[in-house]
Amino acid sequence: MKLKTWLGMGAVVLAAFAVNAQEMSDEAIKERIKPVGSVHVAGAAAAAPAGAMSGEDVYNKACVACHAAGVLGAPRVNNAADWAPRLDQGFDTVLSHAINGFNAMPPRGTCASCSDDDIKAAIEYMTSEL
Ligand code: HEC
Incomplete structure (x- = not known):
């Protein structure tokens, strides 16, 4: 070739x-x-x-154990008498107590994966029917 x-x-x-x-x-x-x-x-x-995740979801996941029956004096869900003196402190104080812990109230109700907004939504749910 x-x-x-x-x-x-x-x-x-x-x-x-x-x-x-x-x-x-x-x-x-x-x-x-x-x-x-x-x-x-x-x-x-x-x-x-x-x-x-709604406030109700967060409540049922992380808060119901204490806040349904008022364990250790926890303000009961949607119980006006329990919540009135607490809300009198102002919502920001109540929210910061829930995030950081307050006496027998553990920080974030022990929900480490809950964001500040989740905690806020749960409190709004617990006080929505006052
Ligand atoms: C182990 C039980 C327990 C769990 C779980 C728990 N709480 Fe509480 N919580 C308490 C107790 C007890 C108090 C009352 C503390 C006090 O006033 O001495 C309280 C108080 C509060 C208050 C009122 C704070 C204030 O300034 O008066 C808020 C708000 C609150 N809890 C939110 C939550 C939220 C939101 C969750 C779920 C994410 C949650 N808690 C889970 C026990 C609990």
């Missing part, structure tokens, strides 16, 4: 590789975009229920 023919074949093979490589990377990009998109959506969906 002549040298010119070898060179011609080489060029064809190289061209084929180049086209193939281009197709591969397009596919790879599509594949890479797909999982990123679905992870993002899945993450948003998974985060929603945690953020949507």
Whole structure:
């Protein structure tokens, strides 16, 4: 075979590789975009229920044990006589006592995963029907 023919074949093979490589990377990009998109959506969906925990949910999870029956003198849920003197201190004081602890009231009612907003929502629930 002549040298010119070898060179011609080489060029064809190289061209084929180049086209193939281009197709591969397009596919790879599509594949890479797909999982990123679905992870993002899945993450948003998974985060929603945690953020949507209502004051009632927090109360039932972390406060009901003491605040339903008034254990250790805890103000009972939606009991106006129990809550009136406490709310007289101002809501911010009551909230800070619940977050930081106050006598037999443990910090955050021992709910380490509860945010300040969760605690606030739980107090609002416990005082919503006064
Ligand atoms: C282990 C029992 C216990 C748990 C659990 C508990 N509390 Fe209490 N809580 C108490 C007691 C006891 C008091 C009364 C403390 C006092 O006045 O000496 C109290 C008082 C409070 C007060 C009134 C504070 C004030 O300034 O008068 C708030 C608000 C409060 N708790 C919120 C919560 C919230 C919100 C939760 C759940 C996230 C919770 N507590 C869980 C026992 C508990």
